[in-house]
Amino acid sequence: MPITVAIVDDSRTMLDMVGYTLREAGYNVIEAEDGQQALTMLSGQAANVVITDLNMPNMDGLTLIRELRAMATYKSTPILMLTTEADREKKEAGRAAGATGWIVKPFNPDKLLSVVKKVAG
Amino acid sequence: MFDQFKQTYFEECEDRIQEAEEGLTVMLDGGADDGVVNQVFRAIHSIKGGAGAFGFDTIVGFAHQFETTLDLVREGALSPDREMCTLFLHANDIVADMLSREQNDEEIPSDLGQDVLAALEKIVAGSGAVVADPLASTDAGNFADIAGVKAWRIHFMPHKGLLKTGNEPLFLLRALQDLGELDVDVDLDHLPSFSDLTADHVEDCYLGWDITLHTEAPRDEIVEVFDFVEDLCDLTIEPFEEPVDVSQADVPVAPEVPLVAAAKPAKEPAAKKAVQATKSSGSASIRVDLERIDSLVNLVGEMVIAQSMLQEQVRWLPIEVGGKIGEGVENLARHMRDLQESVMAVRAQPIKSVFTRMPRIVREVSAICGKDIRITTSGEETEVDKTVLENLIDPLTHMIRNSVDHGVEKPADRVAAGKTSHGTIHLSARHKSGRIIIEIEDDGKGVNRDAVWAKALKQGIVTPEATLTPHEIDNLIFKPGFSTAESVSEVSGRGVGMDVVKRNVSDMGGRITVSSVPGEGCKMTLSLPLTLAVMDGMVVSVGSQRFVLPTVNIVESFQPNSDAISKLTEGVNIIQARGEYVRVIPLCDVFHIDDAILDINEALLILLEGDDGQRVAVMVDDVLGQQQVVIKSLETNFSAVDGISAATILGNGDVALILDVPGLSDMRAKIDLKQEVLNHALSKKEALDQGVAIEQEEGVCNECSD
Known part of the structure; x- marks a missing residue:
């Protein structure tokens, strides 16, 4: 069973690029364009890792992380946030919401893969 | 490696720029709430994110400063x-400009947007916030590498909450293993006795690890492995050779690790809140190449023709054979219509995308003209065929510029006229009987009729004897070669006038009229077909010819009562229909069809109404039926002919011309003219017969034959 990674981002470009990188590396990738859509998708389809943007319409990334953490299925699933922010505040807010870690945009493909590997094994 | 995604990125950025602009416009007008500001921020943020991925550093730098300001x-x-919002709008333009340069592989001039950037920096500096360098590495280590170290001693003691964040110590150890050889000792000191372990502790982490890592890797790389958990564990990393007092250890990171990563507790009822399958799935969409849709539209068009041919054939079958088949064909026709509507719906897009460009034009132009003008819009959701939409941008832009430049007065003049100092332009769209109506209404001074009249005389567009209604005078501005601007202005001059707008609009099968109340304002009305591909039409016969009249224009058809017909001059009849007199246009005369019914009392009249409310009655031999026709443009191969908008193929394979109602009523004038010439010539001929000398007859005839 390949590892399933869910990517959540309102930017098509990011979805395409992150998705491409992960698919090339053999991951199974599922996508959603905002938190609300992701929640619906992930309620029906389990992911081993979730990568989410923070600032999105309908439901932002932090809310998504909190909602997922409240679900038994995603209680300890690695959830990575995509962020361009260098500041600690964002990371701490993410951490408080239950995020596992972060991926800094613009991402380096090798770094992305090593981070996913670090949290998903 | 991501070049293949650049196109997606640029397309996406177009939408983002648009979103940002919309939001900024709302902010400019002072109506912004947090949601709007956030929308703008998100748009710029997203552009920056992608720009970073493609290495567009100039864009990243600029967008970052812009974003920082928006964040404040x-x-x-x-x-x-207002001033700051204008600056933001300007900044947005610069981002758009940079993007389009990147898209076209052009160099971004180093001074592009520097003034705006400086202004943004000033704003941020004024607020006392600090801007991080967007290109600086975000994960730079805080500790200088200790050179020459070949092995490290790592103490890793997770805190309680570590497992709750989805981090897994095992994977971290594996990540360390990627750096070099590991010796791992488990630290069991904190593990409670079995009897003390209860369900409450099940998510806590009690194990710690003492690790020796033999590696050439610098310390930073080791720290990086723990970057997600540095605040969730006690962590010390020190060179192995020198046993160091743990209290001085350099990276005290306090991890708390609920050890029980593996022990995922029994499933709770899946969160109920989560199952809000609201609009998320509804917004799914795909991007399709326009060419594919166009070819689909064409195919459907061909099928409509084939289907109507089939229907035509079935009609002549004997009833015992044709009955069943006829039913089937009727069914087919119904589905065909649905299919056609669905295909057309694919091409339809809200007119919003065009409308949202207009506020900026109003802003820019009114700034140049020194005017204060607001623009309001309504009906943005009205859907229009994509091609119509694209062709609409230029004429609409021109009309808006025109309204700002010539329509609305300067603030001082407005106040003097007892109006508010700021002018208003309202842009609206709606559907009306199978067409889309777009109106541009301003509260300016209206069309200057005297000036229009004088200009039209001077340009030879009208003759001094002509009697025109005020409405007709206003509409002279659309005549070729007409332009009321005394001097070519920076704004709407440019050597093209409203006649170009009119031509653009006519090319799409549209019409444009203006109605104006002096001193109160003026309203331009654009009427466009919803689609350029099909229409409902009534097929009529005139002699051996077939014509199609657009169903939307038909008021009624009737056999004329001879009492209702009045003869104006020889061959020019008017008829009283529904309480008003309308001109009768015999199609047989217009198109010189010899085998048609010439006697008005035996013919059939069809009362037509144009979008401007002008009515005419056309005289035909018979009505053959109503059907959907596929519009085939003639203008690819022929030059435009007044009164004919296009052609179509009928069920029997014949080509029929589709008549253009306002075009037909315009032809009135010409026919009248011809009639006069004819009468003139006839009288001359009579005179000639009587041996009277004739002068200049040729000249008259040449002038009048078109």
Whole structure:
């Protein structure tokens, strides 16, 4: 069973690029364009890792992380946030919401893969 | 490696720029709430994110400064006034400009947007916030590498909450293993006795690890492995050779690790809140190449023709054979219509995308003209065929510029006229009987009729004897070669006038009229077909010819009562229909069809109404039926002919011309003219017969034959 990674981002470009990188590396990738859509998708389809943007319409990334953490299925699933922010505040807010870690945009493909590997094994 | 995604990125950025502009416009008008500011922020943020991925550093730098400023607005640290919002709009333009240069592989001039950048920096500096360098590495280590170290001693003691964040110590150890050889000792000191372990502890982490890592890797790389957990564990990393007092250890990171990563507790009822399958799935969409849709539209068009041919054939079958088949064909026709509507719906897009460009034009142009003008819009959701939409941009832009430049007065003049100092332009769209109506209404001074009349005389567009209604005078501005601007202005001059707008609009099968109330304002009305591909038409016969009249224009058809017909001059009849007199246009005369019914009392009249409310009655031999026709443009191969908008193929394979109602009523004038010439010539001929000398007859005839 390949590892399933869910990517959540309102930017098509990011979805395409992150998705491409992960698919090339053999991951199974599922996508959603905002938190609300992701929640619906992930309620029906389990992911081993979730990568989410923070600032999105309908439901932002932090809310998504909190909602997922409240679900038994995603209680300890690695959830990575995509962020361009260098500041600690964002990371701490993410951490408080239950995020596992972060991926800094613009991402380096090798770094992305090593981070996913670090949290998903 | 991501070049293949650049196109997606640029397309996406177009939408983002648009979103940002919309939001900024709302902010400019002072109506912004947090949601709007956030929308703008998100748009710029997203552009920056992608730009970074493609290495567009100039864009990243600029967008970052822009974003930082917006972030301050978002946090309430800045409250933008009109001036600041204008700067933001300008900044947005610069981002758009940079993007389009990148898209076209052009160099971005180093001074592009520097003034705006400086202004943004000033705003941020004024607010006391600090801007991080967007290109600086975000994960730079805080500790200088200790050179020459070949092995490290790592103490890793997770805190309680580590497992709750989805981090897994095992994977971290594996990540360390990627750096070099590991010796791992488990630290069991904190593990409670079995009897003390209860369900409450099940998510806590009690194990710690003492690790020796033999590696050439610098310390930073080791720290990086723990970057997600540095605040969730006790962590020390020190060179192995020198046993160091743990209290001085350099990276005290306090991890708390609920050890029980593996022990995922029994499933709770899946969160109920989560199952809000609301609009998320509804917004799914795909991007399709326009060419594919166009070819689909064409195919459907061909099928409509084939289907109507089939229907035509079935009609002549004997009833015992044709009955069943006829039913089937009727069914087919119904589905065909649905299919056609669905295909057309694919091409339809809200007119919003065009409307949202207009506020900026109003802003820019009114700034140049020194006017204060607001623009309001309504009906943005009205859907229009994509091609119509694209062709609409230029004429609409021109009309808006025109309204700002010539329509609305300067603030001082407005106040003097007892109006508010700021002018208003309202842009609206709606569907009306199978067409889309777009109106541009301003509260300016209206069309200057005297000036129009004088200009039209001077340009030879009208003759001094002509009697025109005020409405007709206003509409002279659409005549070729007409332009009321005394001097070519920077704004709407440019050597093209409203006649070009009219031509653009006519090319799409549209029409444009203006109605104006002096001193109160003026309203331009654009009427466009919803689609350029099909229409409902009535097929009529005139002699051996077939014509199609657009169903939307038909008021009624009737056999004329001879009492209702009045003869104006020889061959020119008017008829009283529904309480008003309308001109009768015999199609047989217009198109010189010899085998048609010439006697008006035996013919059939069809009363037509144009979008401007002008009515005419056309005289035909018979009505053959009503059907959907596929519009085939003639203008690819022939030059435009007044009164004919296009052609179509009928069920029997014949080509029929589709008549254009306002075009037909325009032809009145010409026919009248011809009639006069004819009468004139006839009288001359009579005179000639009587041996009277004739002068200049040729000249008259040449002038009048078109």
